[in-house]
Amino acid sequence: MCQIWGLVDLVFKLYILIMIVYAVLSWVPSLRGRWSDYVAMLVEPVLVPIRRVIPPIGGLDLSFLVVIIVIQLVDSNIVLQQKYTSCFFQ
Numbered sequence: 145m146c147q148i149w150g151l152v153d154l155v156f157k158l159y160i161l162i163m164i165v166y167a168v169l170s171w172v173p174s175l176r177g178r179w180s181d182y183v184a185m186l187v188e189p190v191l192v193p194i195r196r197v198i199p200p201i202g203g204l205d206l207s208f209l210v211v212i213i214v215i216q217l218v219d220s221n222i223v224l225q226q227k228y229t230s231c232f233f234q
Contacts, residue, residue, distance in 0.1 A: 145230040162183060162186055191211060
């Protein structure tokens with residue numbers, strides 16, 4: 145069970161990294177290429193429902209921040225505690 149929680153933690157951290165890459169791509173258009181479409185395919189399905197509730201305000205997309213905060217909260221309050229419990233208290 146320890147390895148499963150470790151894998152979930154890794155997936156959350158990688159997804160946050162992918163979201164940061166997506167944000168940088170939106171700020172620096174010269175970095176875009178065919179590969180950026182794949183990054184968008186991973187990030188946009190999560191951002192679209194949040195944008196329906198919280199639309200961009202003055203060009204600032206708050207949905208990005210909301211998703212990162214929620215992932216961090218879930219990771220720190222659920223995943224890391226379960227990982228700690230399953231790895232050290234077997």
